[in-house]
Amino acid sequence: MATITLVTGGNRGIGLAACEGLAKLGMHVLMGSRDLAKGETAASALRQRGLEVEAIQVDVTDAESIEQARQTIQNQHGRLDVLVNNAAILIDETSNIMRLPIEIMRETMEANFYGPLMLCQAFLPMMQQQRYGRVVNVSSQAGQLSTMGNYAPAYSISKTALNALTVMFAAAMHGGDIKINAMCPGWVRTDMGGRNASRSPEEGADTIVWLATLPKDGPTGGFFRDRKPVAW
Ligand SMILES: NC(=O)c1ccc[n+]([C@@H]2O[C@H](COP(=O)([O-])OP(=O)(O)OC[C@H]3O[C@@H](n4cnc5c(N)ncnc54)[C@H](OP(=O)(O)O)[C@@H]3O)[C@@H](O)[C@H]2O)c1
Numbered sequence: 001m002a003t004i005t006l007v008t009g010g011n012r013g014i015g016l017a018a019c020e021g022l023a024k025l026g027m028h029v030l031m032g033s034r035d036l037a038k039g040e041t042a043a044s045a046l047r048q049r050g051l052e053v054e055a056i057q058v059d060v061t062d063a064e065s066i067e068q069a070r071q072t073i074q075n076q077h078g079r080l081d082v083l084v085n086n087a088a089i090l091i092d093e094t095s096n097i098m099r100l101p102i103e104i105m106r107e108t109m110e111a112n113f114y115g116p117l118m119l120c121q122a123f124l125p126m127m128q129q130q131r132y133g134r135v136v137n138v139s140s141q142a143g144q145l146s147t148m149g150n151y152a153p154a155y156s157i158s159k160t161a162l163n164a165l166t167v168m169f170a171a172a173m174h175g176g177d178i179k180i181n182a183m184c185p186g187w188v189r190t191d192m193g194g195r196n197a198s199r200s201p202e203e204g205a206d207t208i209v210w211l212a213t214l215p216k217d218g219p220t221g222g223f224f225r226d227r228k229p230v231a232w
Contacts, residue, residue, distance in 0.1 A: 009087025
């Protein structure tokens, strides 16, 4: 029985590399994409290389879209084993906290925080029922309080909140083999990271793949970069 995996924002960037890396391990990957046509194109390219990847419409800012995806996955697969909360936006790189428009903060929180919150609430009950699950929250060094400055305040705060959500959901799991962790992919060459970034999308996705396949005695409620714990 193949592991059923959902990656949000899977149609490009680190999410796409995560879909490929996880499918290469034999998982059945559901490539979440807010624009289904983009997802179909990206998924079909991976299928042509022999990987089991199918596109599914998920806009992480839309509760109805998440509920629709939950029902589709329940009906077609009966379960979800791995959830990668990867989709995010960075729209305030040139801003600073003194003049951050509130609507930018709200829009960022919708995608980067409320999205993962709703997805965890939708899929963790399924994981609890089967007493198995792996959730990977794709966070960022920008969200680390220990090194935080004044860079991209909405984005950074949304990732700090995502880290808190990771700790809370991990603490809410009692019994079963369910692990919920956050990770930082490093600075990655994607539309978000830009072409001068130091890492390839595959390198950025490595810790996602590792956390998605943790053994039963692996960590939960932690924050990782390069497969190692980092400070919050
Ligand atoms: N790149 C870096 O250097 C870096 C560093 C630290 C952390 N990260 C984190 O790594 C993750 C992936 O980043 P990336 O560099 O691959 O970003 P990216 O190239 O900008 O790709 C973002 C992905 O998220 C999707 N997305 C955005 N809003 C969405 C929504 N409302 N619903 C569903 N999907 C949505 C996009 O879909 P569309 O194609 O439809 O726009 C796209 O697939 C993010 O969580 C990011 O914060 C990246």
